[in-house]
Amino acid sequence: MARTVDRRKFLWGTAMAAALPWAPAVAQSAPVRIGLLTVKTGPLAQGGIQMEQGITVFLKQKNNTLAGRKVELISADTGGNPAGAKTKAQELIERDHVDFVVGPLAAFELLAITDYIQQAKVPMMSLAAADDMTQRKPNPYFARASATSSQCNQPLGDYAAKEMKLKRMATISEDFAYGYEQCGGFQKVFEDNGGRIVKKLWTPIATPDYTPYLAQISDVDGVWNGFAGSNPIKFNQQYAELGLKPKYPVMGGWTAYDDALLKSFGDEAIGAISAAWYSSDLDTPSNKRFVEDMVRDYGNIPGGYAAGCYINGMCIEAALEKTGGKTEDKQKLIEALRAVSLTDSPRGAFRFDHLGNVVGNIFIRRIERKNGKLVNTILKTYPEVGQFFTYDEKQFLAQPVYSREFPPLKS
Amino acid sequence: MSLWLLLAVNSVTLGGLLFLLSAGFSLIFGLMRIPNLTHGSFFMLGAYLGTSFLALGLNLWLAALASAAAMAAIGGGIERLLLRRLGGQELAQVLVTLGLSFMIADFCLMQWGGDPIPIDTPAGLRGALPILIITFPTYRLVIVIIAVVVAAALWVMLERTRLGAMIRAGVDDAPMARVTGIRVSRLFTIVFCLGAALAGFAGVIGGPILSVYPGLDADMLPLALIVVILGGTGSLLGALLGSFIIGFLYNFGQALFPELAYIILFLPMLVILLIRPQGLFGRHAP
Numbered sequence: 001m002a003r004t005v006d007r008r009k010f011l012w013g014t015a016m017a018a019a020l021p022w023a024p025a026v027a028q029s030a031p032v033r034i035g036l037l038t039v040k041t042g043p044l045a046q047g048g049i050q051m052e053q054g055i056t057v058f059l060k061q062k063n064n065t066l067a068g069r070k071v072e073l074i075s076a077d078t079g080g081n082p083a084g085a086k087t088k089a090q091e092l093i094e095r096d097h098v099d100f101v102v103g104p105l106a107a108f109e110l111l112a113i114t115d116y117i118q119q120a121k122v123p124m125m126s127l128a129a130a131d132d133m134t135q136r137k138p139n140p141y142f143a144r145a146s147a148t149s150s151q152c153n154q155p156l157g158d159y160a161a162k163e164m165k166l167k168r169m170a171t172i173s174e175d176f177a178y179g180y181e182q183c184g185g186f187q188k189v190f191e192d193n194g195g196r197i198v199k200k201l202w203t204p205i206a207t208p209d210y211t212p213y214l215a216q217i218s219d220v221d222g223v224w225n226g227f228a229g230s231n232p233i234k235f236n237q238q239y240a241e242l243g244l245k246p247k248y249p250v251m252g253g254w255t256a257y258d259d260a261l262l263k264s265f266g267d268e269a270i271g272a273i274s275a276a277w278y279s280s281d282l283d284t285p286s287n288k289r290f291v292e293d294m295v296r297d298y299g300n301i302p303g304g305y306a307a308g309c310y311i312n313g314m315c316i317e318a319a320l321e322k323t324g325g326k327t328e329d330k331q332k333l334i335e336a337l338r339a340v341s342l343t344d345s346p347r348g349a350f351r352f353d354h355l356g357n358v359v360g361n362i363f364i365r366r367i368e369r370k371n372g373k374l375v376n377t378i379l380k381t382y383p384e385v386g387q388f389f390t391y392d393e394k395q396f397l398a399q400p401v402y403s404r405e406f407p408p409l410k411s
Numbered sequence: 412m413s414l415w416l417l418l419a420v421n422s423v424t425l426g427g428l429l430f431l432l433s434a435g436f437s438l439i440f441g442l443m444r445i446p447n448l449t450h451g452s453f454f455m456l457g458a459y460l461g462t463s464f465l466a467l468g469l470n471l472w473l474a475a476l477a478s479a480a481a482m483a484a485i486g487g488g489i490e491r492l493l494l495r496r497l498g499g500q501e502l503a504q505v506l507v508t509l510g511l512s513f514m515i516a517d518f519c520l521m522q523w524g525g526d527p528i529p530i531d532t533p534a535g536l537r538g539a540l541p542i543l544i545i546t547f548p549t550y551r552l553v554i555v556i557i558a559v560v561v562a563a564a565l566w567v568m569l570e571r572t573r574l575g576a577m578i579r580a581g582v583d584d585a586p587m588a589r590v591t592g593i594r595v596s597r598l599f600t601i602v603f604c605l606g607a608a609l610a611g612f613a614g615v616i617g618g619p620i621l622s623v624y625p626g627l628d629a630d631m632l633p634l635a636l637i638v639v640i641l642g643g644t645g646s647l648l649g650a651l652l653g654s655f656i657i658g659f660l661y662n663f664g665q666a667l668f669p670e671l672a673y674i675i676l677f678l679p680m681l682v683i684l685l686i687r688p689q690g691l692f693g694r695h696a697p
Contacts, residue, residue, distance in 0.1 A: 041517055041520060043624070043625045043629070045525040045625055046524075046525030046526055046527070046624075046625065048525070049525050201669065202669060202670075203669075204672055204673065206629070208425075208620075208634070209421070209425055209662075211417070211421045211425075212418060212421065212663070212665040213665060213666070213669070215414050215666060216666060218414075229624075230526075230624030230625070230626070233529050233622045234527075234620075234621060234622050237622065241539075241548040241551075242548065261526075263526065264526055264527050264529055266529055266531065
């Protein structure tokens with residue numbers, strides 16, 4: 001059957017073809033699209049839901065308009081696994097044509113999509129902490145406004161050795177990369193300042209009972225832990241139950257004593273010291289606005305997951321202001337994103353280093369009960385902390401990434 | 412020395428909790444011939460319901476009993492409305508229980524949120540008791556007592572009552588039991604209610620140690636599976652001994668060979684499956 005083209009069809013087709021070159025101009029007025037890779041189902045959902053709340057609060061404050069352009073948030077649930085992260089990243093980029101990717105949550109999700117993001121050339125801001133994403137295997141389209149796994153724990157090692165004057169410590173952490181990198185950062189700095197790690201314990205991620213591990217802790221000045229998710233609740237309950245709390249002061253990274261966990265903790269957590277890149281009681285104008293709106297909209301004191309995504313939103317706004325709202329040139333967009341330097345954010349002032357990782361405040365806090373509620377009180381602020389802490393970048397990168405074996409346990 | 416004693420006492424308490432979890436699982440497995448993959452979800456859902464009962468002002472024990480009652484109703488509903496319709500199709504039944512476990516997990520997330528919820532230890536049991544040269548948390552010892560009481564009650568029920576005799580007959584040979592006039596399908600419902608109730612009860616009782624969080628179901632289900640495969644399906648004694656064996660393996664394995672924690676847990680299961688598939692005390696192979 002022959003296909004005929006009548007005059008109307010011909011004219012219509014020609015007109016459409018003529019309009020094509022103008023399509024980008026049409027797209028310019030289309031909204032900027034932010035794709036959020038988060039986790040809303042399964043065991044990681046707690047952090048994932050807070051991530052979405054954080055960026056939603058930010059966009060609401062900005063009336064969904066950044067640098068004069070409308071913004072659309074497209075949220076995707078990865079299910080908290082690498083395959084899901086890959087599928088959803090492809091959907092966001094190829095179907096929804098997002099201009100930025102915010103997320104994913106977990107390091108193993110991030111590692112599953114980093115090559116793809118690099119090929120697709122879409123600027124990505126993740127809270128996932130895998131050190132090498134901004135160290136030995138950097139991704140040019142990646143920026144991290146939260147922290148590497150070891151970034152908070154390095155100053156904590158300094159604090160434990162110099163201010164708390166602890167000499168011998170045991171560490172306990174989950175048996176996977178996030179645990180190793182946190183522990184390595186703590187051990188390195190603690191030992192470089194005269195301390196000594198005498199026991200390192202690694203627990204499977206799903207550990208119903210920590211007693212077999214805790215029973216091995218003796219003859220130390222303190223215990224460091226690197227737990228995350230819901231494990232800190234279990235760990236601190238059992239730590240107190242076994243009577244270790246009065247004997248050995250306990251401290252940990254930001255996921256172990258995050259502000260969002262405070263409502264789940266009881267008296268057993270009082271006195272715990274932690275190092276975090278965000279603290280909800282920080283007195284800055286933007287943090288006040290952020291906390292107020294989080295409490296109003298969700299009834300929650302925000303922790304790092306919500307704050308991280310809120311701050312990512314601020315970075316995207318600042319980058320768009322630099323490019324005049326343009327998103328077409330991805331190279332310029334990531335350059336603008338990494339050049340962002342803010343003086344007022346919920347975590348205070350911060351900027352990025354040349355590898356795309358944040359340089360900013362690290363807060364040392366202690367859990368206290370005030371007016372009947374548990375709060376993290378800031379004891380000390382380490383300003384302008386980068387991922388290499390006080391070390392020289394070249395020397396730092398020459399050593400292996402922190403792992404189960406590095407730094408080794410000195411016998 | 413005190414380390415070993417502490418581990419030994421803790422092995423017994425973990426065994427007690429595992430017994431509460433897996434006794435129902437074992438009976439369901441023995442009678443209905445299916446591993447009920449919702450069992451971990453029953454444990455978690457029971458624990459979550461317990462937190463809601465606690466929030467209403469009930470004490471821990473009443474909350475645990477209320478939660479057990481609610482779980483019995485839910486378990487009975489699942490057996491009557493879903494599994495019953497797939498009678499005889501074991502694979503389909505297992506798949507239904509698997510699907511249900513995902514649905515329950517998402518329901519819990521929707522209903523109780525993603526934040527871990529702690530369950531407080533009852534005020535009177537918060538301290539620690541001195542045992543020889545160690546001090547041990549009182550509450551954990553109470554769990555052992557509860558487990559022993561429940562085990563004794565179940566034993567009396569199974570060995571000394573008419574219902575128990577019928578269940579034993581059903582476990583041994585369901586078609587034959589039917590022929591003699593026992594309504595095996597009703598036994599299925601009863602055992603399923605009982606199993607769900609025990610799991611829910613264990614979830615609340617275990618709360619002060621484990622707390623309640625998304626993923627608790629997936630943490631507990633494999634433990635119930637190993638206990639029952641080790642001890643043998645449909646056997647109360649098997650579940651009891653299996654629980655204590657796993658309690659000891661778990662504690663000493665993780666303390667002595669932390670790198671091999673999972674191997675030490677699962678290796679005995681593999682060996683048992685190979686050389687004695689019916690389990691230590693099981694009446695027939697799964």
